[in-house]
Amino acid sequence: MTFRKRTHSLRSQLSRVSSSQSSESTAGRRSSHTREKSRRRDEKRKSLLQNLETRQLLAGPDLIGIQPNQGDLLKANDVLTFSPKELTFRFDDNTSIDESTLEAIRITRAGEDNVFESAAVTSDLGTGGFAIFEFRAVQSGTLGNGIMIEFASNPNASSPIPMLSTDEATRTITVTLSTNPNLRTTGGDLESAINNAKRTSPTDPLQAGDLVEAIQVSGASGQALATARSLDEETLVLDGANAAQAVTDFGTGGDVRVRLISQIPGEEGRDINLIVERRNFGGVTNPVVVVSDNTIRVQLNSYTAGGQDLSSTAADFVARINGNPQANRLVRATIQEGNPETRIGSQPVNYSPIQLSGVSDIAVEPGYVGLGDSSREVVFRFSDPLPDDRYQIDILGAGSLALRDAEGDAFGDGTNRSIPFEINLGPKVVAVVPEPVRRQSNGSLAVETGIIEVHFNDDDLRQADAENPGFYQLIFTRDTANNTDDYIVPLDSDAVDYDPVTNVARLNYKRSLARIEDPVNPGQMLSGAIHLRVGQSAPLPMAPQQLTLPAATTQIPDGAGDSFQTAFNLNSGWTISGNATSSAYLTSEIRNETPYGLELPGPDVPGTRTIREEDPSRLDRTVPLDYVRQMADSVDGISVIEYDFVPSWLGDDPNSPGIAEDFNYFNIISEQQKQRVREVMTLYSEYLGVNFVEVTDRDPSDIAGFSIAVGDLYGGDERGSSAEGGLAVVTRDRDGDGFDDLVVMDFQDFDESDDDQFGGEFFRGAMFGVGQLLGYGYADDLPQPTTQSTSFIFAPGTDNEPAFPSYADILHGQYLYRPDSNDIDMYEFTVDQVAPLRLKRSLND
CATH class of the missing domain: 3.40.390.10 (Collagenase (Catalytic Domain))
Incomplete structure (x- = not known):
């Protein structure tokens, strides 16, 4: 039998032929009664028509699911018991992801404090420092960065309750304060208004309380706002999530405070520092900013004239930092509280240098990020195994860094999305050191006889469990493959000492491991291979019991039943222990016991082309249409x-x-x-x-x-x-x-x-x-x-x-080849206690 490969390709060109036909038909005149009836009918139909609201499908990529390299789809708040090697983000079928925007997919872990940082901003809201307010993003992580709060005032307000409006697209909250002298907005009014402004349904527009939480840090709740300075057109920007930062009052004793926030996310922002110097420029001028690597050098003007302090102000400092392109790539400065016009150039600079600090969240660095098998898949591959921690996936849809498709449409129609999850791998043994060697104070080496150190990973263990001797079993195998002659060396009740700082458990056997007596052979010492089992106190498994099937009968040809009534009871020869692992094994065979008796349809089914058997050219054709070359299956079984x-x-x-x-x-x-x-x-x-x-x-x-x-x-x-x-x-x-x-x-x-x-x-x-x-x-x-x-x-x-x-x-x-195996073997057994069960099948040729 042969098969020939075509040496050329056959291409069919399809052309579309269009033709237009016109025909004219004439109709007899309709009576005026008919035309009037038609007009009334059309008007009646028109009155039943209703213009529907114009609807537009959401533009941009839509996330369908996140698939780890093993297990099910990753959903919000899932707890993984394994460390995924990669995550595959799958978007809708109509999406073609722009590969240049993949940095919009970010993964952060909480770090040692197990809490994700939130973006925040602090201000005295024009109270002259009599009250301090913090606005904190409701959504933790970097997605809270960039939320804006704009202030306006209404001197003719009829209520002290501030008016709130929210622009969901730009994540901007507009707060209109009452500056009516008799009905001024207080700190309590503002805090209550923002925190209670929340939507009642996920489909409702975002409200102010859905974006930020207002907290009055200090001062009386009845403190009126915007009394020391106007807040008109003042904008607060939430920032600082996963960013190093610093706050300084420039030695003014709290008259003004400036917050410096790293624009480099993560721990790298800690390397940024500011050196502040004083210099008399001989006239009124702005501070000078010079940037070198991660160091920003600021020279404040200390000029005075006629006993009048004309030195640089806090507002000058903030403007020059934010206005310098090199400096603004490193930090962003904001007035946190106090009077921005406070003179700081005349103050001693004993607060310099200013070192940015903080940051507990850790950005997960990918080993590879790119498109997957198609342009609608993004593969995020990790460079290192992920440890136990809380994680958050952020997909940016808003702003210039948004994830976009090939047509430039932003993810989620311009909205960000976060998917939190957790990895809990459980405690792990990272090393076992038998009889460690220590260097003494005099420089000599000494062996800690009878000591075994078990090093765990950085996972908090309960002290009582970590020091339970039953969870450490030193087993001598006697160099045999079966476990029937294994021996567990007992530990005293006080023989385990666990240090939660170093995560090391010390097992003290109180004698050399080479001098443990063999209980079976008095006078001899245990030798050979040993292993340490950690984490369970169960005794050694029992020897497997071999089960023998009963003799074959006419009803049960292979000894095993084929129904629930005739199922072979494994408990008849298998004793299950309540304290140790019990196992049993048997040998059986699935085979066809009775003829199938049916011939399945094949080439002669209705609709199949048939060539007469007496046709002499039947098998001599170039492509003989013989669907099968053999007769029907006559073998019982597989x-x-x-x-x-x-x-x-x-x-x-x-x-x-x-x-x-x-x-x-x-x-x-x-x-x-x-x-x-x-x-x-x-x-x-x-x-x-x-x-x-x-x-x-x-x-x-x-x-x-x-x-x-x-x-x-x-x-x-x-x-x-x-x-x-x-x-x-x-x-x-x-x-x-x-x-x-x-x-x-x-x-x-x-x-x-x-x-x-x-x-x-x-x-x-x-x-x-x-x-x-x-x-x-x-x-x-x-x-x-x-x-x-x-x-x-x-x-x-x-x-x-x-x-x-x-x-x-x-x-x-x-x-x-008829799929006619109709043999089935049924077994039953009873387990009268809660315990793990494992069934294993071994195939023999």
Whole structure:
């Protein structure tokens, strides 16, 4: 049997032909009564029409799910018991992610304090320092950075309660304070108004209280706002989440405070420092700012004239820092409280240098971030294993750093999204040090005899459990593979000392580990391999019990029952212990016990093309339409076929006259190609009544089962030869029994690694070749693709969805190999206590 690869591609050009036809028809005159009736009907219909509200679909990428490299989809507040190696972000089908915006996906962990920092801003709100207020972002993490609070005033307000409005797109809260002398807004009024302004439904617009929380840090709740200075057009910006920062009053005794926030996220911001100096510039001028690496040098003007202090103010300092491009890349300065016009240039600079500090959140550095298998997938791969901690995924949709698609639309229609999750791996043993060696004060080395140190990871352990001797079992194995002769060395009740600072447990056996007496052999010491079991106090497992099935009967041919009533009771020979692990094993066989008695339909089902058997050209056609080349399955039960990747086989020598199978051909199949063949065998076994068993190291002369090879086609069929565009797959009958048992795939047609993927050309060629060995014929006339079509390997059809095997292949294959195993073995056992249960199956060839 052969298969020929097409040497050219057939292209069909489709053209669209459009034509217009016009026709005119005439109709008789309608009476005026008819026209009036039609007019009234149209007016009645128009009155029933209602203009619907214009709707627009959300633009930009929409997150469908986050898939770790193992387990289920990651959802908000999930607790993972493993450390994922990567996360795959999948967006909607219509999205093509702009790869240049992937920095908008950020992952942060809480760090040692186990709490995510929140963006915040502090101000005295024009009270002259009599009251201090903090506005803190409701959403923790960096997504809270950038929320703005704008202030305005209304001197004619009829209520002291401030008016609030929220712009969800820009995350801006506008607060209009009452400056009516008789109805001034107080700190308590503002705090209550913001904290109570929350939406009642997730579909409602965001309110002020959904974005920020207002906290009065100091002062009386009845303190009127904007009394020392006007707050009109003043804007507070929340910042500082996952950023180092510092606050200074420039030695003014609290007359003014300036907050400096690092613009470099994470711990790197701690390297920023400001050096403040005084210099008399001889006139009124702004401070000078010079930046070198992570150091900002500010020279304040200390100029005075006629006893009048004309030095630099806090407002001058803030303006020059924020207005300098190099400095503003490092820090951003804001007036936290006090009078911005406070003179600071005349003050001693004993507060300098100003070092930024803080930051407990830790940005997770990726090892790789890029598009996945498609442009709607983003792969975030971690450079290091993630430790136990709380994590937060932030996807930016607002601002210039938003995640965007190829058309420039922002993620989530311009909204940010956070997905918190947690990793809890549990305590781990990172090292075990038996009888550690210590250096003494005099420089000598000494062994701590009888001591074993168990080093745990940085995970808080309960002191009582960590010092429980039962959780540490030193087991001597006596160098045997079974556990029946194992011995656990006992520990005294006070023999474990755990240090929660170093996370080290010290086990004291009070004698050398090499001088522990053997209780079974008095006078001898235990020796050989030992292992330390940590974390459980269960005794040693019991020896496995072998169970024997009862003798076969007419009703139960293999000794095991096949129903709930006749199920074999494992408890009849298995004693389950309440204190130790109990196990049992038995040997049984699933086999067909009775003839199936039915012949499945195959090539003669309705709708299948039939060629008369008496047609003499039936089997001589170029593509004989024989769906199967064998009769229906007559074997009761599942057929077992061995297969191998034979290293060599015998064929004809093309350089010698005549045809003789005396030339050695070698198999050059790759490991990747072998894996594709194994997948082919698995797919056929899934649907047909055949079980494939791979065998290795078989003598080439031992011809049994199927052999799969990649090599010279001439060695499989003398009518062909290997060449690009020639034959691709041939089969051969090596033992002359009338059934092909060797498939050879052309080493020139399948020489590219890209061909070796699942579903690729080599995979399809293997599906075709194995199908021919199974006894399939050709099925070119069926709707394509089918695996046994001559166009399947290189040009599969598109009539149907591709399937391996196709529906026609399953139908014809089950006719050849009936899936008729109807044997089932039933077992029962009773467990009268709560305990883990494990079942294991071992397959024997």
